[in-house]
Amino acid sequence: MNSLAESTDQVMFLDPAIRNWVLFPITVIMVLVGVFRHQLTILMTGEPPKPDIKDIRQGKALMRGQMLAQSNSYIPAAAFAERRQYLCHAYEQGTYLKNKASKEQSAVNLMADPKNMEVMMDGMKKQMMGIVPQTLIMGWIQFFFSGFILIKLPFPLGLRFKQMLQSGIMTPNMDVRWVSSLSWYFINLFGLRGVFSLILGGENSADGIRDMTAMGTMGAMGQQPGQPQDFNKQFLSLKDSLSIIHHEWDLANIEQRVLVKYGKQSRVFTSAAK
Amino acid sequence: MSSSLHLLADIRQSSERRPFSVLQLAEPLLNTNSVSATDDAYLVYEQVFISAIDERQIELAKALLLLLRKRFPASLRVKRLYGMINEAVGHPDEAQSIYTEMLATDPTNVLASKRLIALLKAAGHTEEAVAQLAAYLDTHSNDFEAWLELAHLYMRNHRLAQAAFCLEEVILQQPANHYFHLCYAELCYSMGRLDLALKEYLRVVELSTDNLRAFYGVKLVADRIRELRARSKKDPALCIDDAPQPATLDRLAQLATERLVAIYSRANQVTKTTAELWLSS
Numbered sequence: 001m002n003s004l005a006e007s008t009d010q011v012m013f014l015d016p017a018i019r020n021w022v023l024f025p026i027t028v029i030m031v032l033v034g035v036f037r038h039q040l041t042i043l044m045t046g047e048p049p050k051p052d053i054k055d056i057r058q059g060k061a062l063m064r065g066q067m068l069a070q071s072n073s074y075i076p077a078a079a080f081a082e083r084r085q086y087l088c089h090a091y092e093q094g095t096y097l098k099n100k101a102s103k104e105q106s107a108v109n110l111m112a113d114p115k116n117m118e119v120m121m122d123g124m125k126k127q128m129m130g131i132v133p134q135t136l137i138m139g140w141i142q143f144f145f146s147g148f149i150l151i152k153l154p155f156p157l158g159l160r161f162k163q164m165l166q167s168g169i170m171t172p173n174m175d176v177r178w179v180s181s182l183s184w185y186f187i188n189l190f191g192l193r194g195v196f197s198l199i200l201g202g203e204n205s206a207d208g209i210r211d212m213t214a215m216g217t218m219g220a221m222g223q224q225p226g227q228p229q230d231f232n233k234q235f236l237s238l239k240d241s242l243s244i245i246h247h248e249w250d251l252a253n254i255e256q257r258v259l260v261k262y263g264k265q266s267r268v269f270t271s272a273a274k
Numbered sequence: 275m276s277s278s279l280h281l282l283a284d285i286r287q288s289s290e291r292r293p294f295s296v297l298q299l300a301e302p303l304l305n306t307n308s309v310s311a312t313d314d315a316y317l318v319y320e321q322v323f324i325s326a327i328d329e330r331q332i333e334l335a336k337a338l339l340l341l342l343r344k345r346f347p348a349s350l351r352v353k354r355l356y357g358m359i360n361e362a363v364g365h366p367d368e369a370q371s372i373y374t375e376m377l378a379t380d381p382t383n384v385l386a387s388k389r390l391i392a393l394l395k396a397a398g399h400t401e402e403a404v405a406q407l408a409a410y411l412d413t414h415s416n417d418f419e420a421w422l423e424l425a426h427l428y429m430r431n432h433r434l435a436q437a438a439f440c441l442e443e444v445i446l447q448q449p450a451n452h453y454f455h456l457c458y459a460e461l462c463y464s465m466g467r468l469d470l471a472l473k474e475y476l477r478v479v480e481l482s483t484d485n486l487r488a489f490y491g492v493k494l495v496a497d498r499i500r501e502l503r504a505r506s507k508k509d510p511a512l513c514i515d516d517a518p519q520p521a522t523l524d525r526l527a528q529l530a531t532e533r534l535v536a537i538y539s540r541a542n543q544v545t546k547t548t549a550e551l552w553l554s555s
Contacts, residue, residue: 064415067447076442254473254476255518
């Protein structure tokens with residue numbers, strides 16, 4: 001078995017000059033570009049938009065409703081009922097909405113809001129910062145470092161990867177484990193995240209993977225998540241979920257629970273014999 | 275030196291009010307001027323400023339304020355400190371005008387809102403303070419500390435029903451904190467809602483084993499309910515409709531007595547004898 005495995009293992013000798021002039025430079029360049037990108041992003045990112053008082057009020061009113069829905073069992077039934085009634089009425093009337101007048105056409109003017117524009121521009125800028133260097137480096141590698149084998153992967157791969165990883169070299173028999181410099185670029189892209197979090201601290205903008213996910217979602221993104229939320233819709237849906245809550249007071253069988261806790265009783269009776 | 279800085283940072287983190295300790299820790303640092311190089315320098319200055327005005331060391335406070343203003347000339351956070359020092363030396367009107375000015379420039383500034391309310395409260399204008407705090411809470415309805423403050427303000431004026439509402443808001447946001455349930459229980463007892471008081475005291479006892487105050491509450495409320503039931507005439511102000519059956523009530527009262535004895539067995543002799551006298555009566 002052993003000899004069989006060895007005979008199918010291709011042995012090739014690579015010029016050490018390849019290691020010195022391709023392997024290390026690609027890594028070094030990627031690290032430097034990552035750090036540069038991080039610093040540039042810090043410079044370019046404007047201040048996060050300061051929320052308006054009406055925005056805060058709106059957001060917190062929503063949170064209040066959510067908290068009521070979540071913790072409703074800890075307050076007595078009467079307290080819950082009065083809050084539910086008040087909040088449902090308020091949500092319906094739009095008491096907490098920022099622009100009460102435009103309650104009906106709230107979805108239309110989301111683009112026109114100047115603050116939202118700034119937030120979206122910021123997001124776009126960040127994404128450009130991510131995509132442009134990646135594309136540039138990939139192009140650079142393709143241009144300069146194509147047509148030869150760089151490394152041997154320590155793990156075997158299926159034949160379908162051959163086309164992607166050995167892009168410049170047309171050989172039918174060469175093992176898929178021998179790959180070109182473009183795949184080294186990809187390995188670095190995923191691997192340098194750890195290095196960046198060491199050098200730049202946790203929250204850094206030099207993350208290759210984050211850019212790839214951003215690229216993927218950019219097409220599917222209809223509107224920037226977070227800012228132009230339609231509060232009226234959210235209020236109404238929260239009102240609906242509040243109105244169907246069946247209040248079960250947590251303290252209904254507290255006497256039994258306490259007696260059990262202090263060892264006076266073995267188990268809580270579910271039929272709540274008070 | 276760095277250990278003092280660490281201790282100061284811990285005190286900042288826990289937002290404790292320990293002016294004497296802070297001053298004690300910070301005096302040597304400020305005298306040898308070894309703080310100015312650190313990253314936290316201005317945070318320390320702000321912290322020592324607040325402790326200085328707590329301990330009436332106004333000159334020190336003024337010096338720190340000048341340092342802060344030099345570094346952050348247009349900062350609202352520093353402006354609030356100006357308001358505070360005005361309050362400390364006894365110029366509440368100036369302080370109030372500073373805070374209202376801050377709120378006019380930036381209505382969302384939480385620091386200014388809270389200082390204004392504190393100013394009104396300290397001056398004894400409870401009604402105005404309540405009005406301001408209610409307006410603040412209309413916007414920032416998830417600030418449970420503000421709800422707690424409003425509850426205390428209402429309790430000052432014996433508006434217990436409103437205070438109960440505020441405490442319910444606090445409990446909604448922090449349902450696992452036994453102290454808020456305890457406040458609510460005592461408030462319910464004061465209002466005469468004895469059944470609810472009993473249940474809340476039991477909740478405290480469930481959340482915090484052998485809580486002395488809560489067990490006192492359980493015993494007192496249980497005894498009172500028993501007494502009220504024994505009376506033929508119903509008192510309309512006191513609500514005992516939801517109270518447990520007499521058998522359960524007896525067991526709870528007995529449990530409370532037992533646990534109180536157990537807790538007091540760890541205390542010194544004088545306390546123990548006093549407690550036992552009271553419990554057996």
